[in-house]
Amino acid sequence: MDDAVLSRRSLIATGAVGLAVPAIGAAVALTGGAAKAGATRKITIWAEALPGGLFGYGLAPGQATVPGPLLEMYEGDTLEITLVNTTNQRLSIHAHGVDYSTTSDGSPLHGSYNNPGEIRTYVWRSREMSAAAGRRFMPGSAGYWHYHDHAMGTDHGTGGVAKGLYGALIVRRRGDILPDKQFTVVFHDMTINNKAAPNTPMFEANLGQRVEWVAIGHGNLFHTFHLHAHRWVDNRTGMLESVSDPSPTVDNKDLNPGSSFGFQVIAGEGVGPGAWMYHCHVQNHSDGGMAGLFLVRNADGSMPPGAEEAIHRFQGHAHTTTSTDTDDHGGHGA
């Protein structure tokens, strides 16, 4: 995975942040160090068939996941991706948010894809904001973006997206606050990361950790992402950029096909540890299985009171009919 390690150049970088969550997808982390701006990093991604008819991207042979690895870069950097297609399907990798020429577009329109067995290089560049007129600037590339197949099944990659060929891409602006943990959540038709409850990801953090979420929408349905007991600002970073930042604070946000957003929360801040739910707030989607757990452990990593019971309930409940666990809840009182 050495060639998958990007250089971390943040002014505020520390060695401890930006860790991958292997169960969810190995991250291409921005590592400590002080590489110069405008660096080009080269990584290799393997597209592989997975059990259950799925496909995934991975940073090493046999390590493909759904979603694929979280990729990160700083504004100004270039990411050169050598995509190895180990499958028997036409596929590609198409990025949102970054700069690419037509040959790296990832679309059949430009013949920009890998035939079965082929190896092809895609180049993603990024940039800082640039002056427009007056005080205005044309935007840089910073954002919570994503990448996905654009060639399997149809010319828009509908087959590849349906089967798991997607992942998160973060382009950071220098000075951005780096997180302790990172989670990728893809709302895709009636699934989360192509899974339905109770098999959806259980994301874990310790009380007080800075957790970064990247939420991505795919497929044919509309969704809204809701996180219990935590909230964020609906702007670029999820934090108020100053005391006069006019952006609204939200805990529920539209997450529709091709869109993405990200934010950071302090796990359990003001609410304590627990097995907090995240789910689609479209009622028949949450009832149908679009729900998962954000397990906030105690600061020392131990399980907080009640969390085991909540996880047990989550894993057991049918999610489509009236729960039958009406007798085992406690804590009632006036």
Next chain:
Amino acid sequence: MDDAVLSRRSLIATGAVGLAVPAIGAAVALTGGAAKAGATRKITIWAEALPGGLFGYGLAPGQATVPGPLLEMYEGDTLEITLVNTTNQRLSIHAHGVDYSTTSDGSPLHGSYNNPGEIRTYVWRSREMSAAAGRRFMPGSAGYWHYHDHAMGTDHGTGGVAKGLYGALIVRRRGDILPDKQFTVVFHDMTINNKAAPNTPMFEANLGQRVEWVAIGHGNLFHTFHLHAHRWVDNRTGMLESVSDPSPTVDNKDLNPGSSFGFQVIAGEGVGPGAWMYHCHVQNHSDGGMAGLFLVRNADGSMPPGAEEAIHRFQGHAHTTTSTDTDDHGGHGA
């Protein structure tokens, strides 16, 4: 209703603002006064069965409404809600935007609900923004939020939401401008506040009054909220926070399940009084009955010219086929 009255501590508070609209839902208003920050207010809410198979929340026995009472608090305050379940159904109250421990989550996941006949206390805390790094802040609780059942019918409260167990919750930042009137609009499947045209709410204000709208989405369908002849800024308050606030101005906004937003307009400003429409802009939703009237009376409260006729047309029209009132309109000319 004494215990339902919160203390208003705004620097700009006056005695005349924040009035409830009884026909729509009794508000827990922020009353005049100068209580200290961080106050805890205790209220009791009754969950009751209503005619037509509906359920509602109310601030006194026999006074449940759909939507429930508009609740308000200032950042830093705590709201302690004693929920009395007078129904024969399992139900709860789950809030967006505020802080709560797992026992006040309102979800069966945490056993946080009322069995039939039970009384249970839910505690909602709020907070001001807090420094993050650089000039950045983690957000406070201020926002146009909402609350709803999370336990009736399914573990996500789909049955309770479908039958009317929802309402608005406003958390204000100190210094926020307070309105003269407040309306709650819930777009819920093919209804507005569980009603279809022409039985949807007719909201009323006098020309020049500062009117606050809280718009909430629920259910299984996607919607867009459109208000005729008025517009607002798509940020936290609905107003430009400074001359350089970059937020867009809108008069049509996505209103999807679990989301909410709010804004203030000056009734009839620049357009005059009249029976202005608000409606879902999805065409088969508006045609199907997701439309209502915002009656802006003259400044003295009298009816403006043409308003009676418009109300008459609204109440009579079929809303699903070509209108037949092609002969009774006037004012044509080149």
Next chain:
Amino acid sequence: MDDAVLSRRSLIATGAVGLAVPAIGAAVALTGGAAKAGATRKITIWAEALPGGLFGYGLAPGQATVPGPLLEMYEGDTLEITLVNTTNQRLSIHAHGVDYSTTSDGSPLHGSYNNPGEIRTYVWRSREMSAAAGRRFMPGSAGYWHYHDHAMGTDHGTGGVAKGLYGALIVRRRGDILPDKQFTVVFHDMTINNKAAPNTPMFEANLGQRVEWVAIGHGNLFHTFHLHAHRWVDNRTGMLESVSDPSPTVDNKDLNPGSSFGFQVIAGEGVGPGAWMYHCHVQNHSDGGMAGLFLVRNADGSMPPGAEEAIHRFQGHAHTTTSTDTDDHGGHGA
């Protein structure tokens, strides 16, 4: 078309900007000059039946298009529109974002429409922001808005919207940057500007031109607008209003019925010329024909390498099944 020419009063206006794109819809351009603020401009719009059962608005007899002409004004101006209904249907013109009295609402509710053969005048006013309290302002009219029929078929104009009676309306704030070219894109049910691929509009610009997009949603379905290789800021102008503007940068945005947004990009900046795709990112919508091309030519207007081939592929591909052009793509390599 003389009466359709508005006065351009921008501080930064030049003679070369704001050009219409005749193939898409004649624009009511803000022309060079220095007319005073608060001017009233009078235009005439003809509503006409078009081939294929469509209807359109036009600035001269026989020139109706789908979408209708792009209309522009500056904050403070008034637009007085004389609508000539040459059809055998009841219809109107209803605007978003601007001020109008009930008689110019464009809705049957207020008898504000044209019967077949009738001529009727609609008045749209606009305004600058106005002080509210503290540093706050009530918004002005500036925005990327739109207009549409509100009377054909149903009282919400569902028939007129379905058949093409819609267009873009831009209200500019003084000092706004003016573009070199302008495109209107309407996502309407399964079509773009009532057309499906490969017959969707091919928008053209030369490398480096400042191109303004106005995106509008209509109908009954939800959509997301995606533009390849270009991005914009999700705020009023699409540009960062200052180095500390907190708005996110996006390249995919919800575009639902009744909503609109706009932005400017520098054609091909950082990515080069090419036949770039724009499309709905809902997968079965893009596969079903909601895709088009943004042809960025070389700076001298000549065709860039590969563009002809891409256009050929786009025009030939079925867009609903697996592409068969698996053999004709090039540029592969490790």
